[in-house]
Amino acid sequence: MYDTSKAAGPVTPTSPAGFAATPGRHGIAPRLWQLATLACGLLILLGAVLAGEQYAARSIDARERLIGSELAASVDRILSSVVSRREPELTALAGRPCAQVERQLSELQTYVTYVRAIALVADGRLYCSSGLGAIDVPLSDYRHTPGTPVSIKLLPGTQFQRGVPVLVMFHATSNRLGVLYIVEGEYIADLLAHGVRYGARQIAVSIADNGRLDDQGKFEPASEPQPADLSRVASGTWPLSIVLSASPEFVSQMRWKYGLLFGGIGVLVNALLAALYLLTFAPRRLLLAAVRRGLRQGELYVVYQPIVDIASRATVGVEALLRWHHPKWGNISPAVFMIEVESSALLADVTRFTLRTAAAEMSARMPARPLRIAVNIAPRDLERKGFVAEVLAVNDALPEGVSLVLELTERFLLNKSPRVMDIFETLKARGVRFAIDDFGTQHSNLDLLSRFPFDFVKIDGQFVAQVDTGGAELIKGIVSVARHFGLLVIAEGVETEAQHRALRDAGIPFGQGYLYQRPLRASELAEKQKTSLYAHS
Template identity: 60%
Template sequence: MARATLPTESIGSLPIGRGISPRLSLVVAIVCGTLVLLTTVLLAEHETTRAIAEQERLVGNDLATSVDHILNQIRTRQRPELAALVGQPCADVSGRLAKLQTSIEYTRTANLALGGRLYCSSGQGSLNAPLSVYVPSITPGISLHLLPQTPFHPGVPALSLFDATDKDSGILYLITGDYIADVLSHGISYGAQDVGLSIDGVGFLSDNGKFVSSLKSARSYSTLVKSHLWPFSITLSSSAEFASRLRWKYMLAFNAVGVLLNILIGAIYLLAFAPRRLLLHAVHSGLRRNEFHIVYQPVVDIASREPIGVEALLRWNHPTRGAISPSFFMAEVESSTLLASVTGFVLHTVVMEMNRYAPAFPPRVAVNIASGDLERRGFATEVLALNRMLPTGVSLVLELTERFLLTQSAKTVTAFRTLKAAGIKFAIDDFGTHHSNLDLLSRFPFDYVKIDRQFVSTVDTDGCELIKGIVSVAKHFRLQVIAEGVETEAQHRALQAAGVPFGQGYLYQRPVRAEQFATLQEHRSAPSLPPQK
């Protein structure tokens, strides 16, 4: 199919949309937008979880440090003086023990142990109680235990801190659970709902001063922070209100980003296809304003150079941009609802002009149809009706590109055969440029094969054998061969030598309007006058 060229300044400002189909692009844009929103939701949830865990870790570390401070203070305050009392009779040291205990904060009592038994208390004086009641497992050095209660204070949890000075002997500090609970309760003000201190996994002391034998069911967000100095852990879970507040904070932030990204995706989509919409709108307006017209280029017998047919080519004369070639708008038209209007314009115009100028035109007129035409309902009926309106002796040829035929449906095949049965002929346009498939030639009853101009341009140099091969294949399938884009005499001679019967190109004639074509044909056929003497 012959193409007209445009000046660079004409095509540079023309809004053209290229690439994937608009429908697929819209689907891609919607999918991308949905993925962006889902991603922002997941990221917001992830950041919420991370922020809650980080907050719980910070609060847990702060509480553990506070308890560490209490235990360190108890362990070191008056320790030499108390250690000196171990082993001395309670009657001699009870007063001294009571006085020393008052200077040790957070302790309920300080007790002396000897031989595995408690024998002296800062609160009760002399006593005789097994050390194992307060210290379930005695180890050298310091040991810390959580007690659900003590014999003298049933139902009141306590911490027992035993500082061994010898085997089964040492100082026992009892720390009231309420002191520790006061420290733990500070975590509530930082968004925690449940806070506890656990030792050896036997249970935990809650922020309300209660002893729980087993940890509560874990919440969605729970953290365990171990002390680096003492054998206890802080367990805490954030409140639902705190978690909800953080979740909304991150949801709003990330969703705002998601909305902005979706706006950007939408803007990119609109910008990408705004040129296409503008172009299609311009085509639609051009059809209404009669900006389109048809030009005709002859197909000649190469041996005689006489026209044996014409190809009808659509042209657009834009009021401000000038002449616009179909190569700059037909790709978009073919994938839009304007295809029926454009193809209909071409067919109706050809029929009208053939009837007006029939005697001056060759007997065959070729019209290019697009990929969606044979798929359209009613297309075959429309073409058959127009074909009957052509002048007697004029036959219609429909040109299709092979890239289109490779993927067509049963509907296409039915329309093809219906038109063929009515005497309409078919040509493969641009043969050899789109995955040539010999199976096409056997499945579709074509009449012509049009060799693309890119092969014709090299026929007089190194492409002659390829042209001969195409001619041989065409003869096998009983097809006529037309060479497109013939521009030089050298190409003409090479095509003739290669056995190509028909040609089309600027060498023979440029595309012109119907009235110009008729005038040229009349001049061609007019007998030349003998020279006057």
């Protein structure tokens, strides 16, 4: 159908701009390449989205930790300031009678910022307050942890001012004495509120196994659950942490920022991938479109090369070869377009055109009988639905004495399948004959000839070219094998008289090549054969 060997005659090896064949892709269906490219594009976009989410999450986490670190450092400074201010003087007051130190205690309290009151502790009880004077309250009411020099706790309030959260700090100055500082929770809440301005929310000071004080001044005991997505930044000085999460506005801003950034990168990479795909496959699409248009406009045609009886040189058949003459690019080699056609949906149209054209032209112009019309078919033709019906329709329309021969390359038939055998049996039962083309160029073996009911073996021209220069024994071996299986041998690519004589001496019955006739249009071939006699097959 589209043989480009020397036996087929000259074909201008034209490759139109952008239509050059692209080796390396023909083993994979173009649809698979398209699906693979689409899948890669989707994976790239998915990867870009995931990368954007990851970078957004990292930025959000970094922002939360930055804010948390700043707030933790600020709380540290407040608490450290509380216990360090006037510490010697206050320590000296602990254990002395309240009546003697009450006034001095009140004065010292004015120098310690952030506190509501300072109380002196002796033997586990608060006995003197800077605000209330003499009192008698168990230290345990303030949840002091025994054995700790300085302990801190969060409380929802005191017995003197309930419902107003405070942070209490107890500084043990000796085994039985100490100073208790009551830090106003509102000061801590105001400090935490600064974090809201920097894109945080749900900010709180948290003390393990105690509770939390948030930026609204609300106390929550440790027993109440908190959201799992909060970041936690531990203080470097005190046993407390800052817990917080980024505001929805900041989270949305980061997701949009990195989503657009990585989405843009993904789109750009996909654009490059699409450009690469188009650069790789656009020529193929254009080529197939041109072939389809050529079929409609009559640019494709069939030429015929005679197959002769070597003994008499009488024509016994023809091989139909597809050609394409483009109005702009001239003759285009089948090697350029047929490989792409074979892997596309256009194959059915091209094969159908070749079969019908060859049958119609040869039936109308070749009066001598019998005659064999050989047409190459592609491997994928045998996979097409309706192929057998098309072949039978053409075969049944042939005049009496004209037979159809389908030529297949051996590489496809190495793997025997029930479908291939069914096609062989169905078509042979209706008179269609089969030839194995280019025999010897692939993985030939004797089992191949025994498994498939071929009628002819076509020896490739590369072996014929050596027949008169030392390769005769190989040719004789092929002839012997073919006869063993009851097959007729056709030698392709016969160019010289010396080759003709060597083939005749080797017992080759049929030949094809430039020596006998170059491929011609049906009308030209009929003119040349007008006075010739055709031998019976």
